Amino acid sequence: MAEPPSRRVPAPVRHLAWIADITLAVLTLVFFVAVALATGVRNPWDGTIPLALLLGALLLVRRRWPMTVLLLSIGGIFAYHLTGHWPPAGWIWPAAVAYFTASTTPRVRWVAAIGLAQLAYSAVDARWIVDRNLTRYLIHVVGEGLLLAILIAAGLTYAAAMRWRERLRETDSRARAAEERLRVSHEVHDVIAHTLAVVGVQLNVAADALEEDPAAAAAALRLAKDVRNRAMADLRSLIAVLRDGPGDTAAQPDLASLGALISEARAAGLEVTLDEHGDPAAVPAIPAIAVYRVVQESIANTLKHADARKAEVTINYAPRSVTVEITDDGRSVPAGAEVIEGHGLAGMRERVSALGGVLTAGPVPGGFAVRADIPVAGSTA
Structure with a gap:
């Protein structure tokens, strides 16, 4: 039941997640043993500490295999019970982190089904309490069910929040891309408009002077060709912005290019x-x-x-x-x-x-x- 690996995240985020998992593993170990001792366990090394170590160790891989961690955690709790030990203070809470993590996956229905099965077993297993203290039995069953519902709801809420944040990132990325395309469209318009204006004037000059002054016509055509070549270079630079590899993108014309712009206009008459x-x-x-x-x-x-x-x-x-x-x-x-x-x-x-x-x-x-x-x-x- 291995979950597909998640998409790669930045190293600082991975480090924080790893620290959080280690912290949860230590807290699970300490809390489980402390509750066992508080509920009358005399020899914690006889099953209690090994189970606590198992539950804590599983949490270190909960993000990669959430359903597997949940099933192994529940299996460890049942094995602990079958060896003659009573689960300290309930059946659901020792696997609380595993339930929460599994609830953030698309398999939340299976998580609910597993939790209900474990809750039903807990209710049947604790039926002997009914004759001694009905209120205690109801608190036990209702409390376990309420904890299960809270864990699943928390997992669903967390997953929804992560999806919403991802959609916001995608929306922001699309908005930035749209702004960039708009900027490039302005640049393309400016380049083409200026080029057509200058080239058009030079072509008219060449057409008028072709018979009477071939040298002037040739000069006008050379200028038109130079302007056209510079415009093509600008257009290639702008189109490169829309590509994945920005390495070929040339610098855009700025104040240092005003002299060349003025010279072209003067050459156009x-x-x-x-x-x-x-x-x-x-x-x-x-x-x-x-x-x-x-x-x-x-x-x-x-x-x-x-x-x-x-x-x-x-x-x-x-x-x-x-x-x-x-x-x-x-x-x-x-x-x-x-x-x-x-x-x-x-x-x-x-x-x-x-x-x-x-x-x-x-x-x-x-x-x-x-x-x-x-x-x-x-x-x-």
Whole structure:
């Protein structure tokens, strides 16, 4: 009746479980012998101590073979009785820990059946008490039955609590996985949107200059190819996050990559200026990636939708926050009209909000502006 081995648990948990089992084994040994002596046993080495040693030793393997431990414990108690010894103070309690442990398994019905059989035997075996003291007999039988019910109920409750805790861990794990997938989807959108914007502009340049200026067309195609290659590397890095082996995951672009981003935008025909104030090295990794993605998505939107000639990127690195603002001179939203947010703006807003920041986007005199205030105090790299 060996139970299937349980799933591997961390070493500290196993050590604590082993200490608990040793403690229960010692308490069983001491308590059984103490009760036997208190109930009139004169020679504890004649059966009492050997049985106590057996019951205690079995508890050391109760987690691995709970049903086997229960049956051997009951068998030892019966053997003790058949040799002419009366079980000290009852039949159920010497195997209390074994009953509890077995009740945490799916075989709880067998545990109840075994307990009822032992309880019935106890009631029959103690029938001689009826003629002498009926109250004592009832206390004996009812007490044994109540103890059995408490042990089984405690085992069921413990097993239910462990299942509930496992479900909570699984739910938390699924929630973290969903958050990670959402983050990766934002990253993929940002990479693809920026790449398509820059590549699209370069392809238009190449198409217009193909006949009149082949060299300019070739340069535009080379730039488009370089941007495409970097985007593919970013996408491979992001997809690697979803795999089991994170060893191949490359670092995500951050503030150090802003220069390359601005250069790509300038090569695409957009006059971009970058104005930074403060120390970017003091910004932790997660807010730094968010700043980069806000700039990247804003420039991509400018290239795709704004028909702009100029853009200004201003970043202020303060001790407790980073403020990034991107303005362009492209087509402005008519006064009073609502700004329709696509996936790009919505993704930026979610990214910034997840860090406790605020993002605003809307028309300004002469163009359009995106501003993000991202806190960095207490962030971890």
